[in-house]
Amino acid sequence: xxxxxxxxxxxxxxxxxxxxxxxxxxxxxxxxxxxxxxxxxxxxxxxxxxxxxxxxxxxxxxxxxxxxxxxxxxxxxxxxxxxxxxxxxxxxxxxxxxxxxxxxxxxxxxxx
Amino acid sequence: xxxxxxxxxxxxxxxxxxxxxxxxxxxxxxxxxxxxxxxxxxxxxxxxxxxxxxxxxxxxxxxxxxxxxxxxxxxxxxxxxxxxxxxxxxxxxxxxxxxxxxxxxxxxxxxx
Numbered sequence: 001x002x003x004x005x006x007x008x009x010x011x012x013x014x015x016x017x018x019x020x021x022x023x024x025x026x027x028x029x030x031x032x033x034x035x036x037x038x039x040x041x042x043x044x045x046x047x048x049x050x051x052x053x054x055x056x057x058x059x060x061x062x063x064x065x066x067x068x069x070x071x072x073x074x075x076x077x078x079x080x081x082x083x084x085x086x087x088x089x090x091x092x093x094x095x096x097x098x099x100x101x102x103x104x105x106x107x108x109x110x111x112x
Numbered sequence: 113x114x115x116x117x118x119x120x121x122x123x124x125x126x127x128x129x130x131x132x133x134x135x136x137x138x139x140x141x142x143x144x145x146x147x148x149x150x151x152x153x154x155x156x157x158x159x160x161x162x163x164x165x166x167x168x169x170x171x172x173x174x175x176x177x178x179x180x181x182x183x184x185x186x187x188x189x190x191x192x193x194x195x196x197x198x199x200x201x202x203x204x205x206x207x208x209x210x211x212x213x214x215x216x217x218x219x220x221x222x223x224x
Contacts, residue, residue, distance in 0.1 A: 032211040043116075043202050043215040044155065051211070089154050093211060099168065100213060103155035 002090050004104025006092045014111055019077045019104045026071065029095030031068060033073045038105075044089060048075070052094075070098040073079055080110045115139075116216035124222045127193060133219045135186040135203030142188045145204040145213070146178060155202055155215075161186060162208065193223045198224050 003026040013019050025033075031052040036044035048065045050057045050073065057064050059082075067072040077084055090103040114136045125131050143162050149169035159166035162182040175197075176182065177189040185202055203216040 018152055034212070036215075041220075043118075043217045046212060046214060049212065093213075099160070105152070105154055 002030060002092055002095055002101040004090060004101050004103040006106060008106060010060045010107045011111070012111060013080050015080060015082060017080055019080050019108055019110075020074045021090070022072065023074070023092075023093040023103050023106070024070075024072050024091035025047035025101075027092070027095035028068075030092040030101075032087075033064070034091050034093070034100070035043065035062075035064060035075050035109045036091065038089065040086075056093050070093065077108075080108075082112065083112050084108060085110045094099070105109070116203055116205055116214055118216040118219050121217070122220045122221060122222075123224060125190065125193065126224055127195075129193075130191045132190065133201055133203075133221075135188075135216055136184055137205045137214075138177075138184055139214075140182060140183075140207065141205035141214075142208045143164075143206040144180060145206075146176075146186070147150070147202040147215075148186050148203065149202055149218070154218065159188075164203075165201040190211040193221075195223050197221065198223045 006023045015057050027043045034049035037047045038044045048062050048064050050066050063076045088106045093100050119134045146158040149155045157170050159170045159178045164180045175192050179187040200218040201220045204213050206213040
């Protein structure tokens with residue numbers, strides 16, 4: 001089945017700096033890659049996603065890139081703010097599993 | 113509107129109790145999901161309903177019993193749970209033919 005690895009597990013940045021979280025997947029048939037933000041005590045919130053026919057997608061301060069050949073995708077957050085502090089999960093969907101397979105999560109802390 | 117609602121927000125139950133978790137969405141989504149999430153871990157898929165029929169059961173113990181009474185509602189009946197079943201239970205939904213999956217806020221379950 002699909003396996004998604006996510007790094008780093010924790011990330012601390014100063015307000016205004018950029019943050020990058022990286023994921024790799026194993027099933028070349030996966031074709032949809034969402035990113036979720038989960039704040040303490042809340043459910044995961046879909047913040048951005050990318051499909052396998054696209055290499056990059058941007059939405060204001062967040063962007064996602066996908067390298068299908070390397071089976072690698074990344075989340076980029078620019079001009080980080082304290083409210084960006086949360087746990088971020090990458091996921092992969094499609095292929096043989098037909099279900100979302102999540103990465104292990106990255107705890108992002110934005111300090112003042 | 114991408115809202116999935118869940119009740120109750122918190123639930124404490126003894127090992128001999130019977131209780132139910134409820135999930136509701138009015139987005140016309142025909143795929144609905146139950147996930148279990150332990151602290152500092154990603155969501156773990158339990159069940160998938162597609163057009164009100166159970167399509168995936170991830171080998172979940174029979175003390176968890178899902179039910180989909182109609183296209184907007186999803187229940188999870190709980191009976192004779194163990195302390196290790198304490199977790200955040202998340203409901204999610206997805207429009208069939210689309211990829212985006214939206215999560216509810218979850219029910220924090222504690223089994224004593």
